[in-house]
Amino acid sequence: MRDRDDEEVTAFVRARYGSLLRTAYLLCGDQGKAEDLVQTTLAKTVVAWPRLQRSGGIEHYVRRVLFNTFVSSRRRRSWWEQPLGRLVEGRTRDEYVTVEQRDWLRRALDGLSARQRAAVVLRFYEDLSEQDTAEALGCSVGTVKSLTSRGLQALRTRWMEPDAAAEHEVRYA
Numbered sequence: 001m002r003d004r005d006d007e008e009v010t011a012f013v014r015a016r017y018g019s020l021l022r023t024a025y026l027l028c029g030d031q032g033k034a035e036d037l038v039q040t041t042l043a044k045t046v047v048a049w050p051r052l053q054r055s056g057g058i059e060h061y062v063r064r065v066l067f068n069t070f071v072s073s074r075r076r077r078s079w080w081e082q083p084l085g086r087l088v089e090g091r092t093r094d095e096y097v098t099v100e101q102r103d104w105l106r107r108a109l110d111g112l113s114a115r116q117r118a119a120v121v122l123r124f125y126e127d128l129s130e131q132d133t134a135e136a137l138g139c140s141v142g143t144v145k146s147l148t149s150r151g152l153q154a155l156r157t158r159w160m161e162p163d164a165a166a167e168h169e170v171r172y173a
Contacts (some may be wrong), residue, residue, distance in 0.1 A: 009049055021035065024126065026109065050057065130145060
């Protein structure tokens, strides 16, 4: 790579790293895995940088690589940890409700399939349109609608489970 390309890559990484890391965290639910996911994404981007500059599709490419790498990693369960159904110890209550709500949402997102989770994160966290989400995931708009609908239904179902409802009542009673 030329020095100019190095400077452009560095500027791009500085500008987008925080946003990519937040999105990766929502997908992975773990800071370390999110950092690994972003690092892998950026490494693939650097390799393709000259081609991407000619085509002008850097943002689209990075987003697509991020989600494809995440979905692929979920298929290789040996790389991904197998979560336990329930912890032996109950989690400690935090006095800040918003922290608990974010934690609940992160755990609920863990229960979705990788593609459902990617669709929900892209649509409602990244605030992409259905068309942009379809392009990022490499599928049709109808598939995005289906994935999003099923993902949201699974989150609603999880919210209505007795444990979640009891936690909700205790917190807000």
